[in-house]
Amino acid sequence: MKNNVVIETQHLVKEFPIGGRKFTALNDVNLTFGKAEFTGVVGPSGSGKTTLLNIIGSLDAPSEGKAIVLGQSIGDLSHRNAARLRNEHFGFIFQTYNLFPVYSVFENVEFPLLLLTMSAADRKQAVLDALEWVGLFDKAKNRPAQLSGGESQRVAIARAMVKKPKIVLADEPTANLDAKNSHNILQTMEQLNRELGTTFVFATHDEKVIQYLRRIVTLEDGRVADDETRE
Amino acid sequence: MVTLKLAYRNLVGAGLRTWLNVAVLSFTYVLIIWHQGLFSGMYEQASRDYIKDEIAGGQYWIDGYDPYDPLTLEESHGVILEPIESLIKEKQATPLLIRQGTIYPEGRVQSALIKGIDPDQTILDIPAHRLSSDEIHLPVMIGKLMAKRNSLHIGDEITIRWRDANGTFDAADGTIVEIMNTNVPTIDMGQLWVPLKRLQEMSGLVNEATIVVIGKGAREPKDLPGWKFKGHGVLLKDINDMIKSKRFGGAVLYVILLFLAMLAIFDTQVLSIFRRRKEIGTLMALGMIRSRVIALFTLEGAMHGILGIAIAAIYGIPILIYSAKTGIPLPSTGEEYGFALTTRLFPAYSAWLVCGTIFIIMVTVTIVSYLPSRKISHVKPTDALKGKLP
Numbered sequence: 001m002k003n004n005v006v007i008e009t010q011h012l013v014k015e016f017p018i019g020g021r022k023f024t025a026l027n028d029v030n031l032t033f034g035k036a037e038f039t040g041v042v043g044p045s046g047s048g049k050t051t052l053l054n055i056i057g058s059l060d061a062p063s064e065g066k067a068i069v070l071g072q073s074i075g076d077l078s079h080r081n082a083a084r085l086r087n088e089h090f091g092f093i094f095q096t097y098n099l100f101p102v103y104s105v106f107e108n109v110e111f112p113l114l115l116l117t118m119s120a121a122d123r124k125q126a127v128l129d130a131l132e133w134v135g136l137f138d139k140a141k142n143r144p145a146q147l148s149g150g151e152s153q154r155v156a157i158a159r160a161m162v163k164k165p166k167i168v169l170a171d172e173p174t175a176n177l178d179a180k181n182s183h184n185i186l187q188t189m190e191q192l193n194r195e196l197g198t199t200f201v202f203a204t205h206d207e208k209v210i211q212y213l214r215r216i217v218t219l220e221d222g223r224v225a226d227d228e229t230r231e
Numbered sequence: 232m233v234t235l236k237l238a239y240r241n242l243v244g245a246g247l248r249t250w251l252n253v254a255v256l257s258f259t260y261v262l263i264i265w266h267q268g269l270f271s272g273m274y275e276q277a278s279r280d281y282i283k284d285e286i287a288g289g290q291y292w293i294d295g296y297d298p299y300d301p302l303t304l305e306e307s308h309g310v311i312l313e314p315i316e317s318l319i320k321e322k323q324a325t326p327l328l329i330r331q332g333t334i335y336p337e338g339r340v341q342s343a344l345i346k347g348i349d350p351d352q353t354i355l356d357i358p359a360h361r362l363s364s365d366e367i368h369l370p371v372m373i374g375k376l377m378a379k380r381n382s383l384h385i386g387d388e389i390t391i392r393w394r395d396a397n398g399t400f401d402a403a404d405g406t407i408v409e410i411m412n413t414n415v416p417t418i419d420m421g422q423l424w425v426p427l428k429r430l431q432e433m434s435g436l437v438n439e440a441t442i443v444v445i446g447k448g449a450r451e452p453k454d455l456p457g458w459k460f461k462g463h464g465v466l467l468k469d470i471n472d473m474i475k476s477k478r479f480g481g482a483v484l485y486v487i488l489l490f491l492a493m494l495a496i497f498d499t500q501v502l503s504i505f506r507r508r509k510e511i512g513t514l515m516a517l518g519m520i521r522s523r524v525i526a527l528f529t530l531e532g533a534m535h536g537i538l539g540i541a542i543a544a545i546y547g548i549p550i551l552i553y554s555a556k557t558g559i560p561l562p563s564t565g566e567e568y569g570f571a572l573t574t575r576l577f578p579a580y581s582a583w584l585v586c587g588t589i590f591i592i593m594v595t596v597t598i599v600s601y602l603p604s605r606k607i608s609h610v611k612p613t614d615a616l617k618g619k620l621p
Contacts, residue, residue: 059516059612080520087518094616098513102244114233115518159517 006166006199007033007056011065014051014222025051027222028065033201035166038193040202040210043219049203050171052219056201057090057169058082070166087115091160091198093170097152099144099159105131106140109158116163130158134188150181157185161192167199174206182208234523238530242538245503249535252495256539256592259492261547263485264588265554268578270481272555274474275579277414278467283356284415286466288447291315291458296329296441298417301342304331305394308439312455315443323449325352326440328430332393334423336381344422345393347430354446357418361409362426369429371405374419378410385410391423396435403433489592493599500532500603505620511607512615525604532600536593554578 014026026048033039033056041049054060055067058074059082067074070089077085086092091112099108109130113123131137134154144152153173160168170189174182190212193200202209210216218226242249296307311319311326318324328347333340348355350363362370369391373383383389385407392402405425413419431437443458454460504511514524558575606620614620 054613057516059616083515083518083520086516090518092513092516094513096509098509098516098616100241100510100513102241107240111237112517114237 004035005032006035006070007031007201008068009052009056009065010068012052012055012062012067013064014048014055014060015063025222026055026062029219029222029224031217031224031227033167033199035199036193036197037215038190038200038213039215039217040204040213041217041219042203042205042210043225044205047219048222049205049219051222053169053171053201053203056167057092058085087112088163089166091163091165091168093153093156093160093168093173095172095175097144097149097156097176099152099155101144103143104140105136105142105144105147105155108144108155109162112159112163126162127158130162133161133192134158134185148181149176150178150184153177153181153185154188157188157192161196161198164196165198167201169201169203171203172206173202174204174209179208182206186212234527234530238527238534241527242531242534248499249538252499252535253538253542255495256492256535256596257543257547259488260539260543260588260592261550262488263592264547264580264585265551265578266481266484267478267584267588268551268555268580269559269576270474270478271581271584272577272579273477274471276577277470277474278463280414281417281467281470282447282463284413285355285418286444286463287354288445288449289460289462290445290466291324291443291455291460293441294457294459301331304329304344304441305398307441308396308434308436309457310438311440311443312458314455315458318445318449319443322353323446324443325349325354325446326427326443328427328434328436328439329441330393330430330434332391332423334381334392335390336383341381342421343391345391345430346418346422346424347427348424349427354444357411357413357424358409359424362424364408367406367408369403369405369425370408372409372411372424373407374411374413374416374422376416376419377422378407380420383407383410389423393434395433401433489595492592493595496532496535496596497599497603499535500528500600503531504528504603504606508615508618508620511610512612512617515610515612515615521608521610525601525607528604528607529597529601532604533593533597535600536596539592540589551578551580555580 009029009031012026012029013024015022015024029052041052043049051060055062055074056069058069058077061075069085072085074082100111103111106127109127110123113126118126128137128140131140134157136151136154136158139147139151144155147155153176168189173185177185186209189200192198202213204210215229216226217224293307293309295303297303308328315324319326325348330345332343332345334343335341348359348362350359350361352359358372362372364370371389371391378384387407388404389407390402391405392400394400405423431439511524514527515521519527555578558577561574561576610620
């Protein structure tokens with residue numbers, strides 16, 4: 001990886017078949033994301049934000065071009081290797097939290113660690129640390145149904161951060177939250193970004209998120225319309 | 232191990248849905264084992280009674296004797312050979328002479344088998360000693376079904392006609408001295424038991440027999456010239472075949488129960504996969520490979536079977552033990568069943584029956600759980616996260 005680049009897209013194209021025709025979601029996207037960036041991909045609905053995050057996160061493959069993440073070309077990864085990459089190096093935060101309803105908060109946060117080789121004691125400590133980061137230490141035994149939207153999203157952040165991944169991808173993380181909760185979780189993520197050096201990439205069109213971003217990539221109709229860095 | 236842990240968490244977390252399925256499965260386990268235990272008990276009880284009253288340790292048959300062909304009876308007799316004779320002297324065997332005859336109960340004509348048995352024998356558990364009366368010219372013992380069908384009672388006289396060794400007809404009046412309480416219809420229906428020596432004299436076949444019943448634990452029998460040894464395998468084959476045919480009929484209930492239980496599991500699995508589409512996507516996003524997700528869902532289904540065993544054990548073992556001890560009252564006796572049965576049937580549960588039932592149900596539950604889960608192998612994580620399934 002050159003100059004701390006963790007994600008690089010080269011002439012990235014993604015097309016979806018729709019009713020016998022092809023819809024181009026991403027068109028010749030060339031971007032690089034460095035270590036510890038706090039970046040947002042913004043744009044209107046249908047501009048390709050989620051598609052870009054899905055490809056970077058190895059949940060989908062490019063139609064043309066390349067997406068190189070942590071030195072690995074996503075399009076060339078087998079299903080098994082893509083899963084391993086996600087498991088070891090990615091944290092995902094979804095708009096609808098996607099917590100497991102039958103698990104407690106502790107178990108939800110613990111889940112990604114169960115897929116890694118880790119001792120039970122280390123796992124427990126890591127989960128407690130993650131819950132401490134997001135301020136939900138006292139809710140460890142609760143079920144997701146007993147949490148507010150803001151608390152649920154903080155559990156999702158803890159789950160994404162518990163294994164200290166290199167990259168966190170957050171798709172519209174504040175869409176279901178009120179202003180106060182949105183600011184809370186963004187402050188949490190920003191703090192974790194600074195403390196742990198994790199690269200955060202957001203897909204959002206929420207102004208509350210945009211004000212926290214240090215770099216904003218604007219997508220329009222699948223193309224990069226603007227790429228602004230601010231400090 | 233992790234998949235097992237997750238499957239258990241999911242299963243317990245699903246609450247009522249899980250316990251309803253587990254209840255259905257546990258009921259299936261208990262009912263199938265109980266029902267199959269009835270047949271096993273039926274076979275054990277019938278075999279025990281046949282061995283006790285008719286077969287003992289096996290039988291020597293004179294060549295040509297066929298119990299299902301009355302025409303063979305005229306010629307089915309022979310002199311008892313020395314090796315068998317010594318067994319008889321040692322009270323390890325008892326000879327039976329079987330002749331075809333006719334009786335006239337209440338003026339009706341009825342064919343009957345006349346069986347001569349030594350009143351002093353101890354091989355068969357039937358009251359043959361009652362035939363040792365010196366005062367009665369021809370003492371006769373019959374079974375309870377024979378007595379019931381022909382309205383015969385102790386002390387009644389019946390006219391018996393038979394043919395001797397030369398084919399000459401002869402007749403005599405016999406007196407019923409005993410009505411034996413046996414569950415074995417093949418020594419009861421249409422049969423008269425008389426003293427062996429008397430029948431040998433009546434038919435001019437002195438020191439001859441049709442079959443020789445060997446006592447349990449007698450010396451290893453082997454075929455002799457003119458005599459063939461029949462062991463339990465041959466002699467219990469009919470009863471075994473009969474129980475098998477009844478067991479096959481009972482298999483309908485087995486299949487229906489299994490089908491209902493599997494339907495419940497299949498339905499749960501289909502519903503579970505449909506409801507948890509986003510969860511499947513999340514599992515994949517968090518790094519779980521498809522085959523492991525399929526294994527997780529299959530294991531969740533299969534664990535219904537394991538929990539079913541646990542619950543079935545809690546209430547099933549006492550029920551099964553109780554029914555094995557007290558028995559199940561039967562609406563009719565062996566007369567209707569065609570083989571030896573008492574008025575209570577005691578189910579018998581072998582380890583093979585219990586383990587076999589558990590194995591069959593577990594394999595079926597696992598297959599039924601796997602079938603809907605296969606769908607996951609075609610799922611793209613991005614589609615699953617959007618709640619789409621192929």
